[in-house]
Amino acid sequence: xxxxxxPPSVSGAxxxxxxxxxxxxxxxxxxxxxxHWYQQLPxxxxxxxxxxxxxxASGVPDRFSGSKxxxxxxxxxxxxxxxxxxxxxxxxxxxxxxxxVFGGGTKLTVL
Amino acid sequence: QVQLVESGGGVVQPGxxxxxSCAGSGFTFSSYGMHWxxxxxxxxxxxxxxxxxxGSERFYAExxxxxxxxxxxNSKNTVYLQMSSLRTDDTAVYFCANSATVTTSLDYWxxxxxxxxxx
Numbered sequence: 001x002x003x004x005x006x007p008p009s010v011s012g013a014x015x016x017x018x019x020x021x022x023x024x025x026x027x028x029x030x031x032x033x034x035x036h037w038y039q040q041l042p043x044x045x046x047x048x049x050x051x052x053x054x055x056x057a058s059g060v061p062d063r064f065s066g067s068k069x070x071x072x073x074x075x076x077x078x079x080x081x082x083x084x085x086x087x088x089x090x091x092x093x094x095x096x097x098x099x100x101v102f103g104g105g106t107k108l109t110v111l
Numbered sequence: 112q113v114q115l116v117e118s119g120g121g122v123v124q125p126g127x128x129x130x131x132s133c134a135g136s137g138f139t140f141s142s143y144g145m146h147w148x149x150x151x152x153x154x155x156x157x158x159x160x161x162x163x164x165x166g167s168e169r170f171y172a173e174x175x176x177x178x179x180x181x182x183x184x185n186s187k188n189t190v191y192l193q194m195s196s197l198r199t200d201d202t203a204v205y206f207c208a209n210s211a212t213v214t215t216s217l218d219y220w221x222x223x224x225x226x227x228x229x230x
Contacts, residue, residue, distance in 0.1 A: 002155065036216040038156075045206055045223055046148075046156065051216035089156050093214040099170050100146065100158035100213065 003028060004090050004103035011109040012080045020106045022073045022090030028101055030071035033093040037066055037075050040087040040105075049088070050075065077108070085110045113137040113219040115207050120224030123197055131192040133207030133221055141165070141185040144210050146217055147192050149203035149226075159205070161213045162190060170213050175201075197228045 005023040012018040022035060029035055037050040048057040050066040053073060063079045073092075077084055090103040119131040133145065147159040161170040162181045169181055178197075183190040190207060204225050208217035 033214055034216075038217070040156075045220040046208075046217075047220065048216055048218055051218075057216075057218075087155075091156075091158075091217070097173070099172055100161065102148075102156045102158060105155040 002104040003094055003097070003101040004092060006088075006090060006103035006106045008104070009107045009109065011111055012077075013111045014080055014082065016080050017076065017078045018080060018108065019077075020075045020088050020090075020108070022075070022103050024071050024073075024092060024094075024101075026071060027096040028071075028092045028094040029068065029073060031095055033095070035066070035068050035073035036091045038089045038091065040089065042086070046089065080110050082110050084108060113209070115209065115219055115221035117205060117207055117221045117224040120205065120226045122227045122229060124230050125197060125199055125228055127197055128193070128195040129197060129226060131194070131205055131207075131224060131226070133190045133192075135188045135190075135207075135209065138209065138219075140188040140209075144168075144212055145181075145183060145190040146208045146210055147181065147190075148206045148208060148217070148220075149201075150206070150223070151200070151203040154203075157203070160192065161210070163213070168213070194226070197226075199228050202226060202228045 038046040039049045040046040053068040054066040160181045204223040206223045208220040
């Protein structure tokens with residue numbers, strides 16, 4: 001059971017918009033620790049996608065956006081493309097655990 | 112460009128030890144903290160350990176406390192993960208990644224090295 005909760009899977013048609021939620025608690029996201037997002041394409045290492053809640057990493061298209069409110073964060077992808085099919089992970093810091101925490105990951109399927 | 116290259120993975124028996132290395136290049140290694148993150152086959156990411164830029168701070172996941180240690184040699188641009196009392200549930204691909212501090216993003220990741228704990 002991950003400290004940050006993500007839906008196991010989401011799907012959307014080409015060109016559509018999807019969102020991936022990341023729910024935490026008062027000891028992590030709710031304590032004003034930033035949320036970061038990673039994309040992991042099949043068979044590859046994770047890659048930083050979004051940092052400090054809503055900032056896009058270098059080279060990431062503006063179809064990707066992030067937000068944070070209270071104890072939750074979300075990643076939105078508009079204009080879905082086939083190459084967006086991947087696993088997505090949110091990450092933050094937890095003051096109770098004194099460590100980094102990841103969400104369980106969300107598999108995005110592009111229909 | 113930033114490169115992180117892990118090495119040292121392999122097959123090891125339960126209860127034995129193994130040391131992983133991660134060599135960095137393309138950035139000022141001595142200015143960045145370093146994480147180890149693992150991924151069991153078919154599973155999600157699990158954070159393992161963090162060491163600050165100068166080695167003065169270390170953070171451990173509960174699952175590895177007392178068994179894993181982390182160190183770094185900034186003269187060699189290398190961070191090490193010493194794993195002891197290995198268990199079958201430590202089987203995973205181990206990634207290293209750099210980060211300004213323990214709370215900031217993991218900016219660049221290595222390709223990972225597979226550790227298989229099996230008798």
